[in-house]
Amino acid sequence: MRISTLERLILAEITKPTDRGQQKSVGPSQIGGCPRCLGEALALRLPEQYPDLQHEENFGLGSWIGSCVHFWAEHNFEIPGAIKEQKNFVYHLKGYGDIKGSTDLYVDGHIVDYKTLGKYMYDECCLQYLLEPGKLPKVEYRAQQHLYGLGWELAGYPVKTVSLCVIPKISNRKEDIKFFTEDYNRAYAEGVLKRLEKIWQWVQEGKLEELPIDDDCYRCKRVLYR
DSSP states (O other): OOHHHHHHHHHHHHHSOOTTTTOOSOOHHHHTSOHHHHHHHHHTTOTTTOTTOOOOOOOOHHHHHHHHHHHHHHHHOOOTTOEEEEEEEEEEETTTEEEEEEEEEEETTEEEEEEEEOHHHHHHHHHHHHHSTTSOSSHHHHHHHHHHHHHHHHTTOOOOEEEEEEEESSOSOGGGOEEEEEEOOHHHHHHHHHHHHHHHHHHHTTOGGGSOOOTTOHHHHHOTTO
């Protein structure tokens, strides 16, 4: 085998689609984020109404690294009583379908999600949690975790706290692995779902382009025609 052939094979393995990347239905990680992005994800269920929208097969090394970390944790962590990578039903969105979420770790009422972050996002999360301890940083992360909590509660499990285990992509200090924790709040999760209902209603009414864009949405900023 030529080295050039081997290089192509390795690159193909790194960049081939994953189950996470091919997810067609919206999940908890999207529901608390940018309204326009969420609206476009929802609108994929209405191809006749929005024929120009297509599912994006995005590849990013950041996401690939995150998938590797999740795979390693799932197959190597030995934590007593742990349930790893379980998918739970969260909500049925009328006219759209079921919303489900896969949780990284559940142990005795505590839910943990792993986040591998670059320096900018890592520093932002640390600062937000410092300013508001006991409240998960980043609205999309907070919404995601409380929706996971709702899913476990609906499945009949007790839920006490929701947490982020934040792992910086570049660091040689174990002290830089941070844990952010908040008490589970069902009312907050239900509020997030009400927002989802409103955005879905706008999409069904043909008002996708009227949905606002988050100021810090990286995806929207890189789409030049917006």
